[in-house]
Amino acid sequence: MMSTLLDVQNLWVRFPTRNGVFDAVRGVSFTLGRERLGIVGESGSGKSMTGRAILRLIRPPGIVEADQISLEGQDLMKLSEKDMRAVRGQRISMVMQDPKFSLNPVMTIGDQIIEAYRLHNSASKADAYNKSLEMLEAVSIRDAERVMRAYPHEMSGGMGQRIMIAMMLIPNPEILIADEPTSALDVSVQRQVLDIMDKLVKERGMGLIFISHDLNLVADFCDRVLIMYSGRIVEVCDADKLHEAKHPYTRGLLNSLPRLDAPRDRLEVLERDPEWSEAPSVSGSE
Amino acid sequence: MSMLDVNGLNVWFGKNRDRVDAVKGATFDVGQGESFGLVGESGSGKSTILRAITGLAPNWSGAMTLDGKPIGKKRPKEFFKTVQMVFQDPYASLHPRHSVDQVLGETLHLHGFKDIDTRVVKLLDDVGLGQKFRFRYPHQLSGGQRQRVAIARALAPEPELLLLDEPTSALDVSVQAEILNLLADLRNDRGLTYLMVSHDLSVVGHMCDRLAVMKDGEIVEILDVAALRAMNATHTYSKQLLEASL
Numbered sequence: 001m002m003s004t005l006l007d008v009q010n011l012w013v014r015f016p017t018r019n020g021v022f023d024a025v026r027g028v029s030f031t032l033g034r035e036r037l038g039i040v041g042e043s044g045s046g047k048s049m050t051g052r053a054i055l056r057l058i059r060p061p062g063i064v065e066a067d068q069i070s071l072e073g074q075d076l077m078k079l080s081e082k083d084m085r086a087v088r089g090q091r092i093s094m095v096m097q098d099p100k101f102s103l104n105p106v107m108t109i110g111d112q113i114i115e116a117y118r119l120h121n122s123a124s125k126a127d128a129y130n131k132s133l134e135m136l137e138a139v140s141i142r143d144a145e146r147v148m149r150a151y152p153h154e155m156s157g158g159m160g161q162r163i164m165i166a167m168m169l170i171p172n173p174e175i176l177i178a179d180e181p182t183s184a185l186d187v188s189v190q191r192q193v194l195d196i197m198d199k200l201v202k203e204r205g206m207g208l209i210f211i212s213h214d215l216n217l218v219a220d221f222c223d224r225v226l227i228m229y230s231g232r233i234v235e236v237c238d239a240d241k242l243h244e245a246k247h248p249y250t251r252g253l254l255n256s257l258p259r260l261d262a263p264r265d266r267l268e269v270l271e272r273d274p275e276w277s278e279a280p281s282v283s284g285s286e
Numbered sequence: 287m288s289m290l291d292v293n294g295l296n297v298w299f300g301k302n303r304d305r306v307d308a309v310k311g312a313t314f315d316v317g318q319g320e321s322f323g324l325v326g327e328s329g330s331g332k333s334t335i336l337r338a339i340t341g342l343a344p345n346w347s348g349a350m351t352l353d354g355k356p357i358g359k360k361r362p363k364e365f366f367k368t369v370q371m372v373f374q375d376p377y378a379s380l381h382p383r384h385s386v387d388q389v390l391g392e393t394l395h396l397h398g399f400k401d402i403d404t405r406v407v408k409l410l411d412d413v414g415l416g417q418k419f420r421f422r423y424p425h426q427l428s429g430g431q432r433q434r435v436a437i438a439r440a441l442a443p444e445p446e447l448l449l450l451d452e453p454t455s456a457l458d459v460s461v462q463a464e465i466l467n468l469l470a471d472l473r474n475d476r477g478l479t480y481l482m483v484s485h486d487l488s489v490v491g492h493m494c495d496r497l498a499v500m501k502d503g504e505i506v507e508i509l510d511v512a513a514l515r516a517m518n519a520t521h522t523y524s525k526q527l528l529e530a531s532l
């Protein structure tokens with residue numbers, strides 16, 4: 001049995017809107033061990049909100065409710081905002097789906113990484129600079145010195161993603177929540193970034209929540225997968241069994257993938273069954 | 287007849303030690319009604335090519351022609367009636383304080399349409415969002431929902447050439463299938479031309495007739511889709527790229 005890092009029970013995220021309350025996440029339960037846990041599901045199914053809710057990063061008027069969100073026995077729902085900030089910076093990191101948005105637009109990339117590094121390590125400026133260069137090189141940034149002097153808007157989509165990943169790993173988090181972290185990366189760079197995360201899970205026992213819509217990637221890279229549909233978990237399976245998934249929604253997702261080896265004129269689209277959103281949430285606890 | 291012709295395009299940013307030669311001598315053409323893919327390494331200059339075409343990268347040399355007419359330094363208003371772009375980053379490209387209705391309505395107004403209300407409704411349906419999203423603001427949308435608003439906005443002026451930068455990389459596969467089918471229909475019905483960046487070779491294989499492979503600012507190879515499917519590339523980097531995506 002794997003040791004449990006995070007235990008999420010009955011998580012709800014609600015947004016009051018003009019037309020009543022919208023439930024973006026509806027009673028989701030799962031645990032995370034020292035493993036690579038994938039979350040897949042269609043656009044708007046509540047993947048990002050689940051990730052953000054764990055860090056209590058849902059902006060008002062949004063509301064988070066849960067029986068518990070416990071990090072190694074400590075219920076994050078009960079922490080003060082001040083204690084929560086310490087959790088966010090140190091113990092749980094999140095790579096947001098919108099990488100450039102999370103960087104400071106008026107500060108050079110180098111200054112941002114150096115600042116983050118020195119916040120967590122006692123290091124001289126020169127050491128921090130060298131360390132930062134190394135981290136950029138580790139995520140396959142070619143001209144790291146130029147990038148250190150550059151501003152976020154001067155980065156390509158995939159460079160922005162890699163810079164965010166490098167930054168989020170600085171505090172040596174116990175848990176990394178990565179929201180579509182490689183969606184803008186070509187396969188070879190993607191592989192390198194995944195290897196870094198993989199190493200941290202295997203060697204340091206980090207827990208990884210890997211949010212992605214790339215089913216093949218998740219099947220290949222993760223240990224377990226939660227499949228979300230309209231705010232609920234509809235299926236949980238071992239990642240290597242994802243292609244044998246049973247839920248009609250998961251089957252539908254798999255069938256809508258274009259394939260190089262099997263060209264066709266039109267792609268299959270999902271016929272959504274209202275029953276899928278009515279069925280109770282499946283538990284993703286180990 | 288070619289819709290877009292790019293000849294010896296160079297694009298650079300910054301100066302001295304911060305100078306980046308983002309695109310070096312890129313040459314390719316996209317036929318009327320063709321769908322042409324740009325693939326390659328992250329940071330290799332794919333987005334920069336699209337930005338140069340729409341006038342968002344001021345430092346460029348070489349020649350570009352649109353429908354036989356040379357593209358100059360300035361883009362007249364009619365240019366954007368013909369050419370529209372969907373940006374890689376749907377977060378940055380939508381104004382945070384404009385609702386979906388405003389974004390689409392204003393674009394339609396700008397391009398002189400009168401039946402704005404009907405068109406907004408139609409556009410939202412086309413991209414699979416529907417009316418309940420009409421009065422939302424960007425922060426109230428998921429990543430994929432924002433991307434669909436960006437696609438609807440690009441379709442609004444009924445352009446002839448669409449520049450698509452990773453149009454479906456923020457979308458889950460079921461929505462991706464809907465959007466790719468919509469793009470295929472538009473191409474069939476209205477003869478639209480696409481220049482599409484994607485890191486997903488199966489998406490490019492599905493959508494495009496030909497593709498250019500980029501590395502380090504250069505186009506290293508142009509392939510047709512049959513060669514892509516047969517894994518028949520000649521340049522070392524394209525070979526690697528094809529093999530890695532198996």
Ligand SMILES: Nc1ncnc2c1ncn2[C@@H]1O[C@H](COP(=O)(O)OP(=O)(O)OP(=O)(O)O)[C@@H](O)[C@H]1O
Pocket residue numbers: 015017022024041042043044045046047048049050062097213425426427428429430431456457458
């Ligand atoms: N501030 C808000 N007000 C109302 N609804 C919201 C708000 N923020 C998010 N939502 C809704 O919550 C739902 C879940 O959003 P979430 O961002 O978790 O989706 P997701 O699964 O990450 O999708 P994607 O793959 O497109 O990123 C969406 O339908 C979204 O429109």
Ligand SMILES: Nc1ncnc2c1ncn2[C@@H]1O[C@H](COP(=O)(O)OP(=O)(O)OP(=O)(O)O)[C@@H](O)[C@H]1O
Pocket residue numbers: 153154155156157158159184185186299300306308326327328329330331332333334335374
């Ligand atoms: N405004 C800018 N100022 C300085 N450099 C820039 C600017 N825009 C892009 N660059 C640089 O140009 C190069 C090419 O960037 P581009 O965005 O075209 O890459 P890309 O092929 O689209 O990559 P990705 O797949 O990661 O999106 C990168 O090295 C980037 O840092």
Ligand SMILES: [Mg+2]
Pocket residue numbers: 047048049097179428429430
């Ligand atoms: Mg999301």
Ligand SMILES: [Mg+2]
Pocket residue numbers: 156157158332333334374451
């Ligand atoms: Mg790009």
